[in-house]
Amino acid sequence: MSGYLAIVGLGPGDARYLTPEAEAALAEAHALYGYGPYLDRVPARAGQMRHASDNREERGRAAAALRHAAEGARVTVVSGGDPGVFAMAAALCEEIESGPESWRALDVAIIPGITAMLAVAARIGAPLGHDFCALSLSDNLKPWELIERRLDAAAGAGFVIALYNPVSRARPWQFGSAIGRLRRHLPPSTPVVFGRAVTRPREQISVVTLDCAETVEADMATLVIVGSRETRVIARPGKLPLVYTPRTAAEVSA
């Protein structure tokens, strides 16, 4: 029996951001695995088992889902946003690579979702309109020195930078430190977008400049986009500005 495992991206929150393919994978699952608050977003269906686990138990959750699928079940693992972006798809690949041979025979489907940086960018214009990169500020799985090196490289090379996981209760100082690091490379006027809980009931979007970015309250549901030297802000009366990065880049960044 070869089993089936789907890894589904739920998008940033609102059900309208769920793709029809993801919806179908949720409907046909025998069992659902995921972080509790993500599972709560999935409507209950009769006969479907649910296995909620803590945010940090990704490898254990992945292994449990794989064992279940290897018994012949149709198993769906849910992820916020896109499952391939700082999320469950890589955790599952890690388990498959180091796990029993039989896991390699499973049918695996990775079903994409709208990742947070795209949802935030769409709210405020086109900050990712030209070259950009994404970095997780969490130093749970990599050393802080590596994060600093990547911030230096990204800002120095002129990329717009999407920062995932800016803050958590266990990581209170990292965001301020990252902003300080970026100031070494970018002018104080560089636009910085904060998107909190985008597409959810308590959504909040704000735009500030790099010189005061660390004073803005960010939390675990916030994604930050730091502009490049090319990123521009169009002020609009009574509305949020439009922040965009033009499609042409004139200068070679230092």
Ligand code: SAH
């Ligand atoms: N796989 C997810 C990212 C997981 S990392 C995705 O593709 O979106 C978790 C981080 O994603 C959070 O700390 C936050 O930075 C960001 N995030 C997730 N959902 C968000 C939302 N609705 N609004 C703003 N940021 C969000």
